Amino acid sequence: MTEKSYRNAIRETLFQEMARDPDIILIGEDMAGGAGAGGEEEDAWGGPMGVTKGLIGEYGKKRVLDTPISEAAFMGAAIGAAAAGLRPIAELMFNDFLGVCCDQIINQAAKYHYMYGGQDTIPLTIRTTMGAGLRISAQHSQSLHAIFTHFPGLKVALPSTAYDAKGLLTTAIRDNDPVIFCEHKLLYRLREDVPDGSYAIPFGEARVVMDGEDVTIVAFSRMVHVATEAAKALAKQGIKCTVIDPRTTVPLDTDTIFESVEETGRLVIVDEGGPRCGIASDIAAMTADTMFHALKAPVKCVTPPYVPIPAAPNLEDLYVPDAAKVMAAVLAIYRE
Amino acid sequence: MTEKSYRNAIRETLFQEMARDPDIILIGEDMAGGAGAGGEEEDAWGGPMGVTKGLIGEYGKKRVLDTPISEAAFMGAAIGAAAAGLRPIAELMFNDFLGVCCDQIINQAAKYHYMYGGQDTIPLTIRTTMGAGLRISAQHSQSLHAIFTHFPGLKVALPSTAYDAKGLLTTAIRDNDPVIFCEHKLLYRLREDVPDGSYAIPFGEARVVMDGEDVTIVAFSRMVHVATEAAKALAKQGIKCTVIDPRTTVPLDTDTIFESVEETGRLVIVDEGGPRCGIASDIAAMTADTMFHALKAPVKCVTPPYVPIPAAPNLEDLYVPDAAKVMAAVLAIYRE
Amino acid sequence: MDKKHNQLLWAYRTMQTIRLFEERMHDVFTTGEVPGFVHLYAGQEACAAGVCANLTEVDYFHITHRAHGPAIARGADVTDVAREIYCRRDGMCRGRGGSTHLHDAARKIIGANSGVGSGAALACGSALAARHRGDGGIAAALIGEGGANQGVVSEAMNLAAIWKLPVLFIFENNGYAEATSADYAIAGGDLSARAPAFAMPGEIVDGSDYFAVADSVAAAAARARAGEGPCLIEVRNLRLYGHYEGDAQKYRPPGELEEYRRTKDCLINFRAHVLAEGSLTAGDMDVIDQQVAALIDAAYEAARTAPLPDPEELMQNIYATNC
C-alpha cells in the first residue's frame, strides 16, 4: 500500500498487466513521444497526459506503438489485432475524438462478437479522457460515456478514485470485450493509498461512498466527489444521503441503486455528461419504471445544461455541476 | 391535395424548396447516380432510395452533386458551404454511417454557431435513413436519433407520415441550424393525401394522433403507427389512450406530453432507438421529474432490447417493438 | 508439376463455384426467399481466386459486402455460406450477419463490413498480430474502388507503411460504386497512383486474368512476408450483375457487359489459357463443372430447408465475458 495518484495508479496497472501478458500492446498518439525525432529521451512525452511514461523503456517499441494522427486507422488496427488474438490497449487522447473513429468503435468493436455469431472476441481496452475544467472549449471537454453506453457490445468504466482506476483497469484489460475506460482529466492528481499488487474490481459492482437513509445520490467519475461534498454539507443540516458510484455504466449495478431507493424513496443523479439522452436520464427512467412505488418524490438529474462547453472559465464553471447544485436538487425533494 | 407516398412527399419538397431558393444544393452519394458512367439516364438511381429522382434534370449538376464515398469530406463540405452562405441538403445514406462522419456532425455542425460566438449560422439539412426491418443487420438498421439528440446545436426531426415529412422537411430546409432529418426506410411507401403547395410544420409541436384519458403513449417515426395500432386494439377493450407523436426530439414538445400525463397519470414511450440513454429514457426521466406528482403508475419504455440488430428475419422481428409489446406495457400500468 | 496442376484445378474449381453460386443466387433472389441486400461477385472471380492462391493458413483475408465470392475463394464451406445468406441458425454467423457480413474465423476470413473501407484498418491489426506472433502471416484486404475513397483507407495505408506491416491493399476496381463510376469518383481515375503517396509499390492488374492477379499478389505477398511492408494492387474488372440484386443498372453504357462477357470473362479466358498451354484438359474442367453444379444444388437445398435461429439467440453473444 502506497499513496499514489490516479495517474500513477493507471500507469502501474499498465506496467503490471503488460508484465503478466506479453500479448498486451499499447497503441496511440505520443504514447512514448519523440518517435523519429532524435531527441535525448526515448519517451519524450510518455503519453499526452504523462500516463504511459516509462512503458516503452520497459516493453520496447514492439509493444508500445506510437501512431500518426489517424484514430480511425489505429482504432481499427487495435480491433483487428484484438480479433486476431492480441490484447491491445488503445488510447483515444480525448473522448471527443470519438468523432473521427466512431465507426470503428460503434459499428466494428461493439458489434463484432455478436454480428459474426460469437466467433471472435475483441479483448480491447480503449483508454480515453473525459471532462471539462481545463478551459479548452467545446471539442475537448465533453463527457461522452452516454454515447458509448448507448451501443450494446461495449463496456464502459469511469473510475472516480485512484484505487478504482487500478482495479477497474485491471478488469478492463482482462475482459474479453471492448471496454471504454474513461479517465477524468481533473482527477489525474488525486492521491490515495493504493495496493502495490494487482487486484481487479468486478464490473457492475457499485461502490457505496456514503450511507444515509434520506436521499440516494448516484454519481459518476469526478461528480462522485462533487456529490460527496454535497452530501457531507447536507449531513451537517441533518439530511443523510447515500452516495453511490456505480463505477461502470455497462454493466450497470441497478441492484445497489434500487435497494437504496427502496430505503430512501428519493433519487438524485449527478453526471457531467449532457442532459438529453444521457446516463442521468437513463438511470432516472429505469427507476421511474422499476422502483416507481418506492419513490416519494420526483427524480432529479443534476447535469450540465444543454449547451456546448464554453472556453471562458466563468462560463465553464457555471456549466459543470457543483456541490451547490447537487444540494439544491436534494433539498428540492427532501421535504416531499 | 393529392395522394402521395412518404417518398414522393419528400421529393416534392426538395423540388419546391430548390425552386424557391437557388442557394439550396444537394450533396450525397448517388443523388443522381450514373455520374461519369455514360449510361442512358442522367439520373440512373435518383438517390439510393429513389427519393432524389429528377432533381438533377431540373436543377443541374451545379446544384445536385454526386460524391465519392467520402462522408466525412462531403459532410464537412456541406457544413463549410452552409457557413459560407449556401443552404446544403446532404444525404447520409444510412444513419449508421454517422460512424464515418461523426466529427463533422457532432463537433463541427453542432458547435459551430455557439463556439464561434454566434458569428455564422449553419443552415444545413442532413437527410438520413433509419430503422430496422430490411434484414440488413447491425450496421444498416439502427435508429440513432438519441445520438443526434444528445448533442446540443442540432435539431432532429422524425416524420412518421407523408404529410409530416413534407411539412417538417420544409421547416428543416428553411431553418438556420443544422437539422437531422430521419426518414424511416419502412415508411417510404406509406401513402396519404398531401397538399400540393408548400407548407411548414413548426418544430417542437407534437401531433396528437389519438385522444384518450387513460394512458399517454408517446412514439416516434414508424413506432407512431405501431403505437396507434396498439391504441386502437386497446380501445376495443375499453382502454382509451392518447397517442402523441412529438415529430422532433430537438426541440421537444414537452408541453403536449406533460398536459396529457396530467390527465392520464400514465405514460408509455415507444421508440425504435436503443434502450440505454435513448429518447424513451430521456422523456421518461423528464416526466419522472417534472410530472412526478401526476403519475399514477410506473413509466414504461417500449424499445428494442439492448443488443445489436440481427439479420435473421425472425430475430429482427423480435427485436423491433410491435403492437403486442405496446399493449402489454399499457396493460401493465393500466390497472394501477 | 503436380503442385501446379493441383493449383490450376483449384483455381478453376474456385472460380466456377463462385460463378455458379452467384448465378443461382441471381435466379433465386427473384423468389423473395433471400433476406436483405445481396451483392453478387460474378465477373470478379479471378480477383479473389488470384489472391487466395497466395494465402496460407496463417494469413488473414479481409473481405467486403460483396462477400460470397471471396469467402468461397478462401475455402469457406459453400453450404455454410448459403445458410448464412439465408440467415439460418447454422449459417457461419448463426444468421446474424447475412449476405454482407460473412465471416469465418477458422479460415481467417475477416468480416465483410458494411462501412466500406474499414477493412483496411482492421487488416493492419491482423498484420500486427501476425507479426507479433512471428508466424509469417500477412493480411490481404479486398477493398472496392469506391470504398477506397474512405479516409480510413488512406490512414491505414500510411500506418501500414510506417509500421512496415505485411498488408496487401487490394483495390478491386469494378468500375462502379453503386451507380457512380470510378472515373468520376477517383481523382485522376487511377487508384494505383495512391501507392507512391504512401511510399509503397503499386500496380494495376487485369482482373479478368487469373494468372495476372495471382502473379502480382505472389510478388506482393513475398515482399510482405520478407518484412518489406505493404503493397497496393488495383485489380480492374466488372461485376456481371447490378450493385445489388434489384439494381436496374441504367448507369451502364450500352454494350458494356456484353463486351466484357465476350472478351473479359475470367472463366472463359482461364479455360482458353490452360487449354492452349495444355496444363488442364477440357475433361478435367468438365468434371469440375459437374461436381460444382451438384455442390451448388446441395448447398441451396440445405440452406433453403435449414431452420432459422431460435428466438433465444437474439440475446446471445452480445458479450464474451459475462456481464
Add this chain to the structure above:
Amino acid sequence: MDKKHNQLLWAYRTMQTIRLFEERMHDVFTTGEVPGFVHLYAGQEACAAGVCANLTEVDYFHITHRAHGPAIARGADVTDVAREIYCRRDGMCRGRGGSTHLHDAARKIIGANSGVGSGAALACGSALAARHRGDGGIAAALIGEGGANQGVVSEAMNLAAIWKLPVLFIFENNGYAEATSADYAIAGGDLSARAPAFAMPGEIVDGSDYFAVADSVAAAAARARAGEGPCLIEVRNLRLYGHYEGDAQKYRPPGELEEYRRTKDCLINFRAHVLAEGSLTAGDMDVIDQQVAALIDAAYEAARTAPLPDPEELMQNIYATNC
C-alpha cells in the same frame, strides 16, 4: 512599385506582429493568467503571411489550433485576438472558443478546429460556396503535417480534385505533431507526394522564406481562380516553442532550434533579403517594430483588463433559429 513596397511593409509588419504577439504570450503564459491550451506560431510566420499576401476579400482562410499567427496574418484585430485567447466577453468568439478556436467571419477566417485536419473538408465547402456565387473566391486551408494524416484530408483532396474546387491545401510541416516527428508519422516523409495521388500539383516550399511561400501560393491561387482545381503546397518550417506552452520539448534533437533560429528565422531572412535588394530600409522596419511593440502592449493590456462574459452568455447562441 508602390504596391510592391506596401506589400513588403505589410509582410514585415505582419510577421513581426505575430512574432511579438507570440513572444509576449510565451512570457505571460507562465503567470497562469491565460486559460486553456496555447499553441504558438512563432517561427512559422512566413507561411501564414505568404498565404495571406495572396488572398482577397472574397477568399476563405481556414486555420488550425495554432491559430494566433494565421488569424493575425489575415488581418484580425490583434486586441480581438488577445481578448479571445483570454476568453473575454468581447473576444472575437465572445470568449467561447479561446486560443484554439479563433474565428472571424467578417474576414473569412474560418474556425481553428480542434479535430485536426477537418478544416480540409470545411474548405471544400467554402470553395463550393464561392464558386456557386461566382465571385472568384478561393479557399486556402492550413493543415499541420500531423493533421494531414487524418483520413478526412485525403477524402477532401479527392473531392476537391474531382469537383475541381478552388482549394489550396497548405500542409504546414513544422516537423512535429505534438512530440511525434513528421519523419516517423508520414510514410516516405514527404507530404507533397500525396498530390499526384489525388491528381493535383504539389510542391515543397521553404517555410522560412516569405518570398518562396508567397510565390508558390500566388501560382496556386491563380490556377484555382482560373477554375483549374486544387493544389497542394507543403511548407517546411519549425515552431520556435513547444507544441503548446508547457511542453518541455525533450523530443528535439540538440541544437535544432538554435540552428533554425540562426539560419532559418523568417524575419531575419526577410530583413536581409529586402535590405540586400534595397526594397525596404532598416528605418522602414524599425518604425514598424516600434509600432508593433506598442500595439502588442495595448492589446495585452486590453485583454487582461477586459471583462469575462456575462453569465447569461452561457445559454446564448446555441441555435440561430429560435427553438
